[in-house]
Amino acid sequence: MxxxxxxxxxxxxxxxxxxxxxxxxxxxxxxxxxxxxxxxxxxxxxxxxxxxxxxxxxxxxxxxxxxxxxxxxxxxxxxxxxxxxxxxxxxxxxxxxxxxxxxxxxxxxxxxxxxxxxxxxxxxxxxxxxxxNYRYTPTFAKVKELLLSGAIGELQSVDFHWYLDVQHGADYFRRWHARRDRSGSLFVHKASHHFDLLNWFVQARPAEVFARGELRRYGRRGPFRGQRCRGCEHAARCEFHLDIGQDPWLHGLYEEASRHDGYLRDACVFREEIDIPDTMSACLRYESGVQVSYSLNTYMPIEGYQLALNGLHGRIEVRQHERHPWPQPPADEIHVLPNRGTATRIWVPHGPRGHFGGDAGLQDRLFKPATPDSLGQRAGAEAGAWAALCGVAAMRSVESGRSEPVALGTETD
Ligand SMILES: NC(=O)c1ccc[n+]([C@@H]2O[C@H](COP(=O)([O-])OP(=O)(O)OC[C@H]3O[C@@H](n4cnc5c(N)ncnc54)[C@H](O)[C@@H]3O)[C@@H](O)[C@H]2O)c1
Missing domain, CATH: 3.40.50.720 (NAD(P)-binding Rossmann-like Domain)
Incomplete structure (x- = not known):
């Protein structure tokens, strides 16, 4: 040592x-x-x-x-x-x-x-x-601050829709994420970020979920398939073709290393083995009665989200597009709309580094001594469990066709 x-x-x-x-x-x-x-x-x-x-x-x-x-x-x-x-x-x-x-x-x-x-x-x-890390993204932190300040009164319902574009969305279908036993599906792997934000905003335990999920674009839905992009006979006509040789970072990290463990970074997005949905929606109910309408899509022309939080006295709206076909503003726009009175528009500048400042905020909180936590951003194992359990229950609901409880369960599960 x-x-x-x-x-x-x-x-x-x-x-x-x-x-x-x-x-x-x-x-x-x-x-x-x-x-x-x-x-x-x-x-x-x-x-x-x-x-x-x-x-x-x-x-x-x-x-x-x-x-x-x-x-x-x-x-x-x-x-x-x-x-x-x-x-x-x-x-x-x-x-x-x-x-x-x-x-x-x-x-x-x-x-x-x-x-x-x-x-x-x-x-x-x-x-x-x-x-x-998303709890530390300045825009989500601002939303939390507005909720705590009572800007819209007691929260009643949330609309939350997340869009992954064809580039980022497809990436989840190239690797281990596309197998449910490895990632729990994107309802767990990706949506645990979003369920955690919801749990943090709502400040109550999620009670039940009704969900739908289907594979519509990737996996067996593909018009053809190979093992991987490199050397694929369908490369010229495949819109998801990834030339890993053109990306020195991915090539250095994964391509040469794959000879040791067979982990391909450019596996075919149309592989038959893919067993997770790519098109998902869910309705959640919290113990406090708050209702949520959520969706996640993985083959969109835009990357980002739309979020609206509805309180007894007003509504907060956020539309954030990380990538879209028009010029990107350097800040996110939040609208605070009271049911009566004047609406306000707040511009929240993006933070440095990854996830619009989320990564840096998380690391500041974890490693810089005496960093304050007035918004309760630090998340422990309980928060980790409840976010994952929302996704686990959503996948159970996809299978059963019924509403499913969000629960930690027992030894006999
Ligand atoms: N918070 C975020 O925004 C965010 C973003 C990206 C990834 N992640 C998470 O980070 C984690 C890693 O993601 P990634 O994209 O780097 O994955 P990756 O597949 O690129 O890397 C995983 C690494 O783990 C190694 N590994 C596998 N089994 C191992 C074992 N038994 N012992 C030691 N090493 C082992 C692999 O060789 C590989 O190097 C995932 O849980 C992912 O969900 C989070």
Whole structure:
């Protein structure tokens, strides 16, 4: 074990893919080095292991197994950045080794995994933070502030519609995300961000969900298919063709490394094995009576969302387009519309770095000492569980055709 730097929080990172070496590696070391020290890196892929220290810009031991890294480096906190279905195992192992955990979302993909994490947190007395970076995006923080200030009176209902464009949306269908056993479906993987925002805005437990979800554009719906984009005979006529050779970042991180584990970054979006919906909608009811109408689409000409929160005395509207065919404003526009009186328009400037400032806000909160939390943005394992459970219940509803309870369940589930 290397000598500790006094006063610095000792972090170890498991999962050295795009999110791991990017936001939790390179950006963390560059911007937070006065408060943190990365003491170990872990990944199952030998080439990603070999390349990660240089990509991140540090010299640090690398490990193939989490257990060995925990024993050798004795970190204060483990950052979990492996695929979603592996989060629970890594989180519990780290907690049991006496470390706190920061896990990427979704915290887990099943109710049983959520229970296991909550039990381990209680048993060990350590803490799990869930990386719900969208809570820190300035526009969502402003919405929360407006709700807390009583701008529209008691919240009654929410309309929330999220659009992934053909570029970003298709990306989820190229990799492990497209398998329900690995991601829980996009109702869990992607929508856990949105369900968390809803849970945070509504400030009540989600009670039940009725959902629809179908595969309409990708997977078996495709007109043809191959194994992957590289070398595909359909490349010239496929609108989703990805030339990984043209992207040095993806090529360096995944293409050459794929010979070790077969993990293809450009797998065919029309693969037969894809078993998650690409077109989803859900109605949620909260214990407080608040109702939500939600949807998620993955093959749109725009990227972004439309959000409206309806209170007894007014409405807040936000339309945010991350990408669209007209000029992009450098700020988001929020309308606050009282039922009576004058409407106001608020421009919220985007923050620095990823997710319009969400990533930086989350890392400030987690690593800069004495950062205030007046909006309650810090999200723990309970919040992680309830966000994931909304998606789990939504998928159950898709299958049953009935409304399903949002519940942590019991050992017998
Ligand atoms: N909060 C956000 O906005 C946000 C954005 C992107 C990704 N994420 C989350 O970050 C996580 C990682 O996403 P990604 O896009 O980097 O995925 P990825 O597939 O690119 O990377 C995952 C890495 O984990 C490694 N791995 C797999 N099994 C392992 C094991 N048993 N032990 C050690 N390493 C193992 C893989 O080799 C790979 O390097 C996911 O949970 C994802 O949901 C969150």
């Amino acid at each position: 290397a000598a500790a730097q006094p006063g610095k929080r000792r972090l170890a990172l498991v999962g050295l893919g795009h999110r791991g070496v990017g936001m939790w590696g390179r950006e963390l070391v560059a911007d937070y080095h006065p408060w943190i020290e990365l003491v170990g890196l872990c990944d199952s892929n030998p080439l990603r292991r070999e390349r990660a220290p240089a990509t991140i810009g540090i010299e640090v031991p690398v490990y193939a197994g989490l257990g060995e890294m925990l024993r050798d480096t004795r970190p204060d906190t483990v950052i979990v950045c492996v695929p979603d279905d592996l989060h629970d195992e890594a989180i519990v192992q780290a907690l049991e080794a006496g470390a706190d955990v920061i896990t990427e979302k979704p915290m887990a993909v099943t109710a049983a995994q959520c229970r296991r994490i909550l039990d381990a947190e209680r048993r060990t007395g350590r803490r799990v933070d869930v990386a719900f």
